[in-house]
Amino acid sequence: MTRFVGLIGYPLKHSVSPAFQQAAFSHLGLDIRYEAWETERRDLRTTLEGMRDPSKLGANVTVPYKELVLPLLDDVSRDAHRIGAVNTIVNRGGMLAGFNTDGPGFLKALLQDGAFVPREKRAVLLGAGGAARAVGFALLEAGVSSLTIVNRTPERAEALAAALNAPGVGTVALPWADERVETALKGCDLLVNCTSVGLKGSSAEGQSPLEGSLIPRHALVYDLVYNPVETPLLAAARRVGARVLGGLPMLVYQGAASFELWTGKPAPVDIMMNAAKRAL
Numbered sequence: 027m028t029r030f031v032g033l034i035g036y037p038l039k040h041s042v043s044p045a046f047q048q049a050a051f052s053h054l055g056l057d058i059r060y061e062a063w064e065t066e067r068r069d070l071r072t073t074l075e076g077m078r079d080p081s082k083l084g085a086n087v088t089v090p091y092k093e094l095v096l097p098l099l100d101d102v103s104r105d106a107h108r109i110g111a112v113n114t115i116v117n118r119g120g121m122l123a124g125f126n127t128d129g130p131g132f133l134k135a136l137l138q139d140g141a142f143v144p145r146e147k148r149a150v151l152l153g154a155g156g157a158a159r160a161v162g163f164a165l166l167e168a169g170v171s172s173l174t175i176v177n178r179t180p181e182r183a184e185a186l187a188a189a190l191n192a193p194g195v196g197t198v199a200l201p202w203a204d205e206r207v208e209t210a211l212k213g214c215d216l217l218v219n220c221t222s223v224g225l226k227g228s229s230a231e232g233q234s235p236l237e238g239s240l241i242p243r244h245a246l247v248y249d250l251v252y253n254p255v256e257t258p259l260l261a262a263a264r265r266v267g268a269r270v271l272g273g274l275p276m277l278v279y280q281g282a283a284s285f286e287l288w289t290g291k292p293a294p295v296d297i298m299m300n301a302a303k304r305a306l
């Protein structure tokens with residue numbers, strides 16, 4: 027029997043997950059098809075109900091539903107619950123379980139592809155949405171000494187800083203216009219862009235969240251945006267001499283972790299990485 031895994035989001039035309047997940051299933055000879063289940067908000071509940079069928083192994087969840095699916099699931103992992111977002115659903119005999127693989131994917135890319143060890147380092151996060159929440163919790167668990175969250179909507183940054191509240195770690199929320207942003211950037215070891223600024227197809231396509239003069243040249247500049255591969259932020263960071271890391275490795279590693287949750291088999295990460303690169 028052919029089984030199915032879906033990607034739930036709206037719109038889905040820019041996603042490369044179908045390409046690299048299908049490459050992994052095919053490589054291992056698994057009779058599984060990865061499909062784009064583009065879903066409008068009013069149909070979200072119906073799409074999830076349909077996932078209880080034995081032919082459905084599970085799904086990935088992407089923008090704008092990572093938070094909205096939580097109350098529709100039977101079980102949510104501790105990490106996904108804390109982050110407040112689910113990116114992976116597994117159908118366990120008709121019961122839907124939610125997970126979040128963004129944090130582990132982010133850390134694996136940081137360590138392996140960025141050669142950066144976060145322990146006792148000072149980090150600045152741009153953004154306070156679902157991606158920033160996963161990254162914030164992952165960095166705290168990895169032992170950063172301080173975390174500054176800068177966001178356009180200050181209340182969202184404050185809510186994330188409060189949720190992250192960890193003893194001994196300086197967690198600060200700042201609006202973009204605050205003069206302390208410049209100081210935090212100057213003193214940081216790691217800058218992570220968790221906003222969608224620069225993303226192809228978005229209203230901020232072609233833009234950088236930071237002008238060149240504010241980019242810390244001694245830091246690792248990590249952009250979660252993977253399309254384009256070299257974002258305006260990364261291009262500007264390169265120009266000032268900073269080390270850079272793009273979002274593609276994280277995308278593939280979070281997908282590989284999802285693959286392992288659905289199949290129980292080790293993911294063929296190299297196959298997935300090559301397929302993702304080809305699809306971009």
Ligand code: ATR
Pocket residue numbers: 089092152153154155156157158177178179182220221222223230
């Ligand atoms: P995701 O799940 O991918 O994190 P999200 O929850 O919609 O998506 O979060 C998007 C992030 O990008 C937010 O931090 C958002 O800022 P707001 O909280 O103020 O909305 C940020 N963002 C998106 N477009 C932006 C722009 N043009 N300028 C600055 N920040 C932007």
